Amino acid sequence: MMIRALFLMCCLLSGAAVQAAELMIEITQGSDDPTKIAVVPFGATPGLLPPDAVDGIVSADLQRSGLFEAMAVSDMIAQPHEKSQVFFTDWRQQGADYVAVGRMTRDPAGLYRVTYELHDVLRQSQVLQETVNGSEAQLRDIAHYISDKIYEKVTGIKGAFSTKIAYVSTSSDRRSFRLIKADADGERALTILDSNEPILSPTWAPDGKQLAYVSFEDRRPRIWRQVIATGQREALTNFPGLNSAPAWSPDGRRMAMVLSKDGNPEIYVLDLATRQFTRLTNHFAIDTEPTWMPDGRSVIFTSDRGGKPQIYQADATTGALTRLTFEGAYNARARPMPDGSGIVYTHRAEPGGPFHIALQNFKRNTVRILTETIYDESPSIAPNGSMIIYATKRMGKGILAVVSVDANVKYFLPAAAREVREPAWSPYVR
Amino acid sequence: MSTKSGKWVRLAAVAVLVTLVAACSGNKNKNGGAGADGADGAGIGTDGASAVGTGSDGGLSPEEMAARTGLQYVFYFDFDQSQLNPETRAALDAQAAVMRNQAGPVRLEGHCDERGTPEYNLALGERRAKAIANYLILQGIDRGRIETVSYGEEHPAALGQDEDSYQRNRRVELKP
Numbered sequence: 001m002m003i004r005a006l007f008l009m010c011c012l013l014s015g016a017a018v019q020a021a022e023l024m025i026e027i028t029q030g031s032d033d034p035t036k037i038a039v040v041p042f043g044a045t046p047g048l049l050p051p052d053a054v055d056g057i058v059s060a061d062l063q064r065s066g067l068f069e070a071m072a073v074s075d076m077i078a079q080p081h082e083k084s085q086v087f088f089t090d091w092r093q094q095g096a097d098y099v100a101v102g103r104m105t106r107d108p109a110g111l112y113r114v115t116y117e118l119h120d121v122l123r124q125s126q127v128l129q130e131t132v133n134g135s136e137a138q139l140r141d142i143a144h145y146i147s148d149k150i151y152e153k154v155t156g157i158k159g160a161f162s163t164k165i166a167y168v169s170t171s172s173d174r175r176s177f178r179l180i181k182a183d184a185d186g187e188r189a190l191t192i193l194d195s196n197e198p199i200l201s202p203t204w205a206p207d208g209k210q211l212a213y214v215s216f217e218d219r220r221p222r223i224w225r226q227v228i229a230t231g232q233r234e235a236l237t238n239f240p241g242l243n244s245a246p247a248w249s250p251d252g253r254r255m256a257m258v259l260s261k262d263g264n265p266e267i268y269v270l271d272l273a274t275r276q277f278t279r280l281t282n283h284f285a286i287d288t289e290p291t292w293m294p295d296g297r298s299v300i301f302t303s304d305r306g307g308k309p310q311i312y313q314a315d316a317t318t319g320a321l322t323r324l325t326f327e328g329a330y331n332a333r334a335r336p337m338p339d340g341s342g343i344v345y346t347h348r349a350e351p352g353g354p355f356h357i358a359l360q361n362f363k364r365n366t367v368r369i370l371t372e373t374i375y376d377e378s379p380s381i382a383p384n385g386s387m388i389i390y391a392t393k394r395m396g397k398g399i400l401a402v403v404s405v406d407a408n409v410k411y412f413l414p415a416a417a418r419e420v421r422e423p424a425w426s427p428y429v430r
Numbered sequence: 431m432s433t434k435s436g437k438w439v440r441l442a443a444v445a446v447l448v449t450l451v452a453a454c455s456g457n458k459n460k461n462g463g464a465g466a467d468g469a470d471g472a473g474i475g476t477d478g479a480s481a482v483g484t485g486s487d488g489g490l491s492p493e494e495m496a497a498r499t500g501l502q503y504v505f506y507f508d509f510d511q512s513q514l515n516p517e518t519r520a521a522l523d524a525q526a527a528v529m530r531n532q533a534g535p536v537r538l539e540g541h542c543d544e545r546g547t548p549e550y551n552l553a554l555g556e557r558r559a560k561a562i563a564n565y566l567i568l569q570g571i572d573r574g575r576i577e578t579v580s581y582g583e584e585h586p587a588a589l590g591q592d593e594d595s596y597q598r599n600r601r602v603e604l605k606p
Contacts, residue, residue: 032527121598242553265553288550332550333550375544377546377548378547421548
């Protein structure tokens with residue numbers, strides 16, 4: 001006992017807190033015809049120097065989406081802060097489709113009030129105006145909120161700049177594993193779990209407040225769930241063999257997973273309230289990587305029952321099976337589009353070939369390869385269905401990358417020092 | 431003061447002993463280095479940050495064990511395969527001959543190269559470990575002595591992205 005305590009003392013790693021950004025953003029490709037927007041530096045009461053430039057974050061968010069081209073501040077003909085100072089003809093001459101302006105104050109208690117406006121240059125009209133309050137620590141949240149509103153107003157699609165990502169960060173020698181939660185732009189990275197043993201398959205609860213993952217900290221894989229805000233965690237399974245690939249049902253009440261306690265990997269569904277396990281598959285092949293379709297009625301998963309890994313769909317009640325993928329030598333780890341119109345997965349066209357991310361559309365019955373990098377895997381879709389984050393390799397190093405569902409917009413999220421993999425895009429967090 | 435430092439000397443001596451025992455035997459250390467209690471001892475902050483301490487295996491490397499016993503402790507596989515080739519069968523026959531005259535558990539750790547998805551590889555690594563386990567059972571080794579665990583692609587033996595590294599990573603390690 002004493003020995004173990006001593007050993008633990010030696011091994012306990014210092015609790016990691018909020019890091020700056022572990023990830024950097026490198027935009028490689030944008031849309032062919034982006035909307036041109038000028039996000040003018042927000043005005044502030046003299047002497048007020050907030051730690052995060054809200055306008056700069058908004059500008060970077062919109063630029064990163066690929067659907068916008070943000071004007072450089074140095075190119076702006078003027079720097080208005082409110083409607084009366086916006087002269088549309090000037091902005092039209094500069095080629096701007098929209099102008100976003102704003103101003104902020106801070107009260108003695110430290111509360112920031114940020115007012116922003118969005119102006120449509122062609123129609124010469126104000127289309128958004130709102131005031132948002134928050135603490136200094138919430139300035140990034142305020143900025144992403146404004147980005148969401150502008151994005152939705154212009155594109156008609158709900159913005160996902162306020163969402164989070166989770167991913168696994170490893171040392172290059174694979175001796176250190178960390179589960180990280182960060183903003184969708186990689187900022188405000190927070191270590192959720194730090195271990196010398198593997199961590200994999202992080203997945204979000206539908207409320208965005210918990211993560212489930214697989215940890216080998218007991219020298220065997222077990223499924224854990226952890227409340228992000230409190231750090232409170234619980235091991236959900238401890239069976240012999242595999243305990244892995246957790247996937248919350250859309251209503252949050254059940255969790256699909258893989259257990260091999262009966263001899264080989266099978267898909268099970270755990271009722272989180274009653275703690276009852278229901279077996280969904282029954283085959284001697286590998287069945288793994290379950291995920292729920294958005295309606296919660298079926299689970300899709302990877303199986304090599306046909307000889308090679310392919311995607312199958314099982315009715316969550318009856319277990320009735322449908323095979324979904326037929327093209328290619330290796331199709332695995334699918335994730336559904338939020339509207340259920342299709343799935344993305346890791347696709348290998350032929351044996352020995354590269355792994356890419358593919359999007360299969362059910363209605364049109366098409367399969368489209370979205371990526372050009374190799375070793376592409378672990379796709380995860382933003383809750384608005386616009387972008388896919390995935391893991392890839394660059395010069396032998398694990399990095400994250402993002403591609404739009406139409407494959408027009410691409411950017412990389414490499415890590416400064418470590419390798420990063422297994423990204424999971426959060427649902428909308430409220 | 432003296433009692434306190436005496437206690438620390440004793441603790442340090444125990445720690446050194448444990449390290450020695452682990453290094454020498456490599457087999458009785460099944461739980462010692464694993465931090466099976468690590469979860470309980472983990473400090474988890476209210477900001478969501480947490481630190482779980484887990485140790486690494488303190489035993490000899492497969493190469494060191496092979497040099498000592500003349501037996502093979504690592505068995506290799508083809509891509510997406512779990513079949514045992516003739517060399518592996520012969521090496522397992524020799525292992526089984528020794529194991530039959532011993533008691534105690536063995537641990538079979540299955541691994542994959544990094545190509546393919548992490549969870550599919552976790553399942554594939556288990557299939558490989560079980561293929562070795564089943565062969566040993568056929569050779570008369572008691573099923574209850576064998577523990578299988580898969581690390582998938584998480585613990586590569588070689589870090590390169592070339593066929594040679596991949597070949598070295600598609601393996602099962604036998605840990606007495």
